[in-house]
Amino acid sequence: MFKKILIANRGEIATRIVHACRSMGILSVVLYESEDISSLHVRLADECVLLDAPDGFLNMEAIIRIARQVNADAIHPGYGFLAEEPEFAQACAAAGLVFIGPSADTMEQVRSKINALYVVAAAGFTTVEYSEFSYGHDELSDIPQAAAKMGFPLVIKSCRGGRGLGERWVDSAEKLETVVRNAQAQSLDRYGDQRVYLEKGILPAHQVGVQILGDKHGNLIHLGEREGSIISRGNKIVEESPAPCLSDEQRQSLHAEALEIARLFNYENAGTVEFIVDADGNFHFTEIKSRIQVEHPLTEMRSGVDLIREQIRIAAGEPLAISQDTITLRGHAIMCRVLARDPWAEFMAAPGELTRVRFPCGAQVRVDTYVYCNAEIPLIYEPLIGKLTAWDRDRTSCIGRMETTLQDTKLIGIQTNIAYLQRILESAEFCDGTYSTDLDVQPFGDRRQPIEHYRDLAIIAATLYVKRNQAHTKNEMSTQRNGGWKQSARRMAMRGE
Secondary structure (H helix, E strand, O other), X not given: OOOEEEEOOOHHHHXXXXXXXXXXXXXXXXXXXXXXXXXXXHHXXXXXXXXXXXXXXXXXXXXXXXXXXXXXXXXXXXXXXXXXXXXXXXXXXXXXXXXXXXXXXXXXXHHOHHHHHHHHHHOXXXXXXXXXXXXXXXXXXXXXXXXXXXXXXXXXXXXXXOOOOOEEEEOOHHHHHHHHHHHHHHHHHHHOOOOXXXXXXXXXXXXXXXXXXXXXXXXXXXXXXXXXXXXXXXXXXXXXXXXXXXXXXXHHHHHHHHHHHHHHOOOOEEEEEEEEEEOOOOEEEEEEEOOOOOOHHHHHHXXXXXXXXHHHHHHOOOOOOOOHHHOOOOOEEEEEEEEOEEOOOOOEEOOEEOOEEEOOXXXXXXXXXXXXXXXXEOOOOOOEEEEEEEEEOOHHHHHHHHHHHHHOOEEEOXXXXXXXXXXXXXXXXXXXXXXXXXXXXXXXXXXXXXXXXXXXXXXXHHHHHHHHHHHHHHHHHHHHHOOOHHXXXXXXXXXXX
C-alpha cells in the first residue's frame, strides 16, 4: 500500500481524498494556488505545497516535480483538470509514480468519444446517433451537410469533457454556425481543445450513469445508477439514485449493459458508463467518464462503499474488497450542488468571503465542502461551494429530508443557488419523478409577482423600519433616564464603595 499520496486537485474533492487517506493511514500532500490558501483541504492535509506554475493544476511537469520532491508514491487527480488525460498517466509512470485511475490505454480509447461510440455500436449496443467526424475551427463548411443528413434538433458536443460545458443544443440550420462557434470557443477555453462533433438530439431525455469499479485481476462490478437530468449552466445541480425514470426491469438491464460495455475497454478503477434514456425507456450509450465523478456521494450513501478508498486499493494492485453479490443498494439518495451563483442575476458567479457558515447535520445527511466561516470563494475556479446529500428509506421521505437539509444550510456573505434548489424540489415534475432534461424552472429574475406581493413586501419593510427606529429611541431614552445619580450609584457599586 502507498505511504504518501499527492492530490493534484483542489476544493471539496481534494478534502474528500484527504479524509480517505487519513482513514487508511496514508500521508496526504495537497497543492494550492494563492487563491485557495484558506481552503479546508490545505488545513487538513499532512503537507501542503504552493503550486506556483503557469497553468496551475494543468501543469503536468510542475505537479510531477513536486510529487517527487515530497517523495509521494502516487498521485490522485480527483475529477477535472488532468483526471482524464492519458498523457498525465503516462508521465506519472515514467516518473515512477502510480496514477490513481484507469490505465492510459483505456483513457485514450474512451477520451476519443467518436471512437468509443464506434466500438460500442460495433459490439451491437444502441448508441446515440453521432457524426462520423469531429470538426475544428477551420472545418465549419463541412458541418451543414452532416447536420442536414442527421436532421435537427442536434447537440453540438465537445470532443473533450462531459455533457454540459462545451455542449450546445441547436434546433435549426439558421442557428447552426453561431452555436458551433460558441461550443468550440467554450471547449477551447475549458479543455484546451476546440474540436466538436454532432449528436442527434433526443427529447424528452434522461441522463443516467452507472457507477462501475474494476480491479487489475479481472473483477468488475456496478454499484447502481444515478440520474443527473437537472442541469443549469452546464452543471448538474440536483441528482438522485436510483433513477426515477427506470423500472426495476429496465434498471437490471441497464446495469448489465454497462458492465458489458466497460469490458470492451478492459476497464479498471472507478468510472461511469453514461446513457441517454428516451421517452420509451430505450438506452442510448453516450460516453464513459474515466474518473471519480462529482456525484459519487450518492452511490456511497446507498451502497456503503467508499469509492475513493477502493480507487486507492485498486491502484495499489489489490483486488476489490467487495463482490457483486455482497453489494446491497439501500433506500434513496438525493444530492444538491450548492454553487456561488446568483439566481436573481442569471446565475452569474458570486465569489467572495463567507462571513457566516452553518451546514446541516443529523442522521443520513452528508456535506462535502472545502469552506468554513470566513473562507473565500475564489473567482478563478468553478463556484462549487459544496454538495449536500440526503438519504432515506424511499424517495418521498428523501425529498422531505433534502428540503430540511437546504433549510438548515446558512451561507452568509455571498449569493448562492440554495433558493433555486428549493424551488426545483418543490416543482410538481420533480416531486412525481416525471422530470427530464427539459425541466423548465425559471430563474428568479424572470419571475413576475402580482402587485399585491410587492405591496405586502413594502408594508413589511416599512413596519420593520419603524420597529427598529422605535427600539433605537427607547435605548436613547433609557440612557437618558439612567443619567445623574443613577449612573453615579452604579459606578460606586462597581467599585464596592
